[in-house]
Amino acid sequence: MKGKILGIFLVFLLVSCKTKQNAKNDLNYMQNIEKVATESSVKNSNSTIQVGDQLVILITAKDMDVVKPFNQNYFSSEVIQGNSFAGGNTPNQGISTIAGPTYIVDSDGNIDFPVLGKLSTKDKSLVAFKDELRDRMTKYVINPSVNVRLANFRVTILGEVNKQGDYTIANGQATILNALGLAGDLTMYGKRDDILVIRTENGTITHGKVNLQDANLINSPYYNLKQGDAIIVSATKIRDLTSKQNPNTGLYLTAASIAVTAIAVVVSLFKK
Missing domain, CATH: 3.30.1950.10 (wza like domain)
Structure with missing residues (x-):
């Protein structure tokens, strides 16, 4: 019996460690940077002057x-x-x-x-x-x-970042990584592989998605930001679930765990 319990515990430990390792990898940016050519990123950096600039x-x-x-x-x-x-x-x-x-x-x-x-x-x-x-x-x-x-180069950053808001770029040049750095990076609930960039240029609105985990990001037309770009970071499913939970759920689970442990100790003493 003890052997079965130990085996179940080891399996749970291995699965838990693997899950944590995968979660850690999901937070890493530009994971395949060594395999990506960067020549084309230069051509995307020179945006044209717009009305109202x-x-x-x-x-x-x-x-x-x-x-x-x-x-x-x-x-x-x-x-x-x-x-x-x-x-x-x-x-x-x-x-x-x-x-x-x-x-x-x-x-x-x-x-x-x-x-x-x-x-x-x-x-x-x-x-x-x-x-x-x-x-x-x-x-x-x-x-x-x-x-x-x-003088008025601004971008807007919304969603799962630590500091949402409008940001003025002093030198009129920025990449999406620079901008997210200004916003304090993504929270742990931000989707790093599905970031939306909305752009208005010459009266035309376009949009695109970027993946921070993929180094091909640097060759995207949305890597170098343009005046008025809006960056929207979506939330993961975990954020959706936690937002729907009772804020006291964690306390309830902790209390239940303590109660179960106490009962187990009492039963063990009576058996002796």
Whole structure:
């Protein structure tokens, strides 16, 4: 009898350990990263400028007096010496950004820039627009430095994450991993293999699913985020079950376990 009980206990222990190991693996990201090519992720990173975007444009040169007309008479030693216009994919939430002249893209995709007049941003990425502006500036300034960034790059993160909300990406570039990091990562109840991304671009709404456990994620068009993206993390079935349970269920089970143990001890004493 004792042998049977021990055997049942060992089987239960092995199944329990295997279940825990599988659960642990389910929480791991990018599990097959060594087998995935990453070349195509670069082409997805350059989103085009959209109507309503707020562009911060700062022109600098060796002689700052020469570029004053192009900066709307805006000048500050803090702005000139700062480097927050540098690239990179690490978002900074809550960090003060460097100020500068801001231009809002109108309904026709244009901005009204000093001296140069109306400039079209339609179907252009920030990099392409920056290069075009630099070329036009060379007619007026020797070796100008042109910095262009998006001031209102925001994404929304909802669902099974630790900190839901709207997040502003300071440098205007972010991957879905960066954004979820800002939200404190997924909770243990978040579905890591079924994350929905909703995107509005050029007036068209599209959506797609990504799997954080699959390294092919980096080749998805939804890996690099775009302005206004919404990320929705669904809950697992376990979350659904726990949400429907009585909050005192755990206490009841604990009490029942203690009661059963106490009865077993009493019966054992009487048998002696």
